[in-house]
Amino acid sequence: MNKNRTIKVDYLARVEGEGALHVRIKNNKVTEVKLKIFEPPRFFEAFLRGRHFTEAPDITARICGICPVAYQMSSVHAMETACGVTVDGPLRALRRLIYCGEWIESHVLHVFAHRAPDFLGYPSALEMAKKHGDLVRQALQLKKVGNEIVTVLGGREIHPINVRVGGFYKVPSKSDLRPLVEKLKWSRDAAIESVRAVGKLEFPDFEQDYEFVALRHPNEYPFNEGRLVSNKGLDIAVREFDDHFVEEHVPYSSALHSTRKARGNYFVGPQARYSLNFSKLAPVAQQTAREAGLGPVCRNPFQSIVVRAVETLQACDEALRIIEQYEPPDAPSVQVHPQAGVGYGCTEAPRGILYHRYRLDDRGMIINAKIVPPTAQNQKTIENDLRHFIPDRLSLSDEKLKWQCEQAIRNYDPCISCSAHFLKLDIQRE
Amino acid sequence: MAVKHKPKLAVWKFASCDGCQLSLLDCEEELLAVAGAVDIANFPEATRAVVRGPYDLSLVEGSITTPRDAERIHQVRRASKYLVTIGACATAGGIQALRNFKEVKEFISIVYATPGYIEALNKSTPISDQVFVDFELQGCPINKYQLLEVISAYLNRRKPNTPPYSVCLECKRRATVCVMVAHGTPCLGPVTQAGCGAICPSYNRGCYGCFGPKETPNTAALAKRCARIGMSDPDLVRAFRTYxxxxxxxxRESIAHEQK
Structure with missing residues (x-):
């Protein structure tokens, strides 16, 4: 094997959007790792200027077709804090419910369509379906239930139309939600089975000392609300985000790299949420996680597939609880009157914290906007993982090493169109 | 009848949110049937296996916004026998075409600290501005049943049945009371192409035009009506300037109200 080589993955498959990886190896040492995102920039933060505050949920949803609900949630919360409004009661519960739908849909897509084929040795779920037909059909059914929640509440699964600043345009009746109950009971069982199934996969022995960052709420597993915390001492309100995190523009990527000031890279997403909030999971999710071999903290990114399956279970369980307790509110939304000021919103997208900040004038027109998506925040951590992951695998052929690197990246379910901003793999051995 | 070979399907992505190609994966009930009828030859969001072209049916998502993509679309066209654009980005330039009304340099400097690193064309343009397109499917996002209709029509060598009439007909068909007439809610339904199933009015909000213009839309008449129920010219500019x-x-309509 050549001691110096370059490994390139020119087009990373089974990630959302476009990216590439460039790795340089000199004398069997990894000298350079660059995760390049070549998703064409779309300039959302620029054209949001001059738009009305009520337009932000629909416009920012278009940043990502996989997690539009996350964009809608972070933007409505930001606008509501700018205007001094709190949305509570059944409306708040319905927001959690639509988020459950998106988590189920997005996580199941990742676990079964993007990640399981790697572990089982197939190029895609469709190829996998030829041998594991029942597994794929069950996964598609589970994903469909997630989509149905989003459709009942949002009108459609991609870019839902029913979310507005202050609540919803129309809220469901109890009978609108009832058909979901039986389906969710089936889904909860299917999710338990899938946690068990993915828990049995073989994971490389690879743990890192990460700084996990996620929301934490006193008595809920986080979706929409909480303080931003980490396992290394961070504990701040959402409005303090800009004091603690910075974005950098690197020449090889159209996604900005986000770091913790004076600290460096950090880790957001299901594994961070899980490791910081294990005690807030429903008892059934905690128990199933333990049975699948997960402790209350998970530092092996390859096990993120199990964590996502656990969160799918959590979302099914939470959705059932919300529907069972649901009493329709008097009005589908609370009135929001614009006022000049700054609003901050941070919610837990399927891939991790999604931060929005808007400055409004007194007519509710957006003066400026800042959006920090999860994948941008994980880029440096992904690069760091690869720096530690590759040295033990240098004896592999370029082709095998490439596939391994791709998997180390897919652990993060990188959503490249969100990061505007992703995958080709290029390993250079010199 | 014995089928000689399964048609090769390819999915291509340009500037977009991935939502329209996700619509294909969202066909949970029909996905395995589609996978059985075609050979999925290039679909990076779903598979790492790539089959070499040429491709019988190419689905193109996203708009052209970079010099590199302006070249890549020609390669896609050369490798494709039948090319279908899916969604508002590929068909009309998408939300990112809002830059077309401004100075792109200014946009880059708002978002990026080092504008020199960013390569972007002045305009975000639809695929048909660059190459010949066989069929355009509108919507932000597209409707998955319309996508299945396009694939099914292609397999059966017929024209896709995607009506060019307005959202209003879909409202009437599902017996939704007109939100503009009954509640004075501004609605782009009369000028917007059907296909979504008239979702917004059924949720008590006006259509916001995500499926793009219908055949021969009378935007000026609608704008006048919306002005009478309280929309200002800047409101109208923004209403026509979305996806x-x-x-x-x-x-044309948004420019008319900008100049007033």
Whole structure:
């Protein structure tokens, strides 16, 4: 094997959007790792200027077709804090419910369509379906239930139309939600089975000392609300985000790299949420996680597939609880009157914290906007993982090493169109 | 009848949110049937296996916004026998075409600290501005049943049945009371192409035009009506400047109100 080589993955498959990886190896040492995102920039933060505050949920949803609900949630919360409004009661519960739908849909897509084929040795779920037909059909059914929640509440699964600043345009009746109950009971069982199934996969022995960052709420597993915390001492309100995190523009990527000031890279997403909030999971999710071999903290990114399956279970369980307790509110939304000021919103997208900040004038027109998506925040951590992951695998052929690197990246379910901003793999051995 | 070979399907992505190609994965009930009828030859969001072209049916998502993509679309066209654009980005330039009304340099400097690193064209343009397109499927996002209709029509060598009439007909068909007439809620339904199933009015909000212009839309008449129920010229500019802002009828109407 050549001691110096370059490994390139020119087009990373089974990630959302476009990216590439460039790795340089000199004398069997990894000298350079660059995760390049070549998703064409779309300039959302620029054209949001001059738009009305009520337009932000629909416009920012278009940043990502996989997690539009996350964009809608972070933007409505930001606008509501700018205007001094709190949305509570059944409306708040319905927001959690639509988020459950998106988590189920997005996580199941990742676990079964993007990640399981790697572990089982197939190029895609469709190829996998030829041998594991029942597994794929069950996964598609589970994903469909997630989509149905989003459709009942949002009108459609991609870019839902029913979310507005202050609540919803129309809220469901109890009978609108009832058909979901039986389906969710089936889904909860299917999710338990899938946690068990993915828990049995073989994971490389690879743990890192990460700084996990996620929301934490006193008595809920986080979706929409909480303080931003980490396992290394961070504990701040959402409005303090800009004091603690910075974005950098690197020449090889159209996604900005986000770091913790004076600290460096950090880790957001299901594994961070899980490791910081294990005690807030429903008892059934905690128990199933333990049975699948997960402790209350998970530092092996390859096990993120199990964590996502656990969160799918959590979302099914939470959705059932919300529907069972649901009493329709008097009005589908609370009135929001614009006022000049700054609003901050941070919610837990399927891939991790999604931060929005808007400055409004007194007519509710957006003066400026800042959006920090999860994948941008994980880029440096992904690069760091690869720096530690590759040295033990240098004896592999370029082709095998490439596939391994791709998997180390897919652990993060990188959503490249969100990061505007992703995958080709290029390993250079010199 | 014995089928000689399964047609090769390819999915291509340009500037977009991935939502329209996700619609294919969202066909949970029908996905395995589609996978059985075609050979999925290139679909990076779903598979790492790539089959070499040429491709019988190419689905193209996203708009052209970079010099590199302006070249890549020609390669895609050369490798494709039948090319279908899916969604508002590929068909009309998408939300990112809002830059077409401004100075792109200014946009880059708002978002990026080092504008020199960013390569972007001045305009975000639809695929048909660059190459010949066999069929355009509108919507932000597209409707998955319309996508299945396009694939099914292609397999059966017939024309896709995607009606060019307005959202109003879909409202009537599902017996939704007109939100504009009954509640004075501004609605782009009369000038917007059907296909979504008239979702917004059934949720008590006006259509916001995500499916783009219908055939022969009378945008000026609608704008007048919306002005009478309280929309100002800047409101109208913004209403026509969303996901299909660079489609000719919506572009013309928004410019008319900007100049007032």
């Amino acid at each position: 299909n802002s660079y489609s000719e009828p919506f572009r």
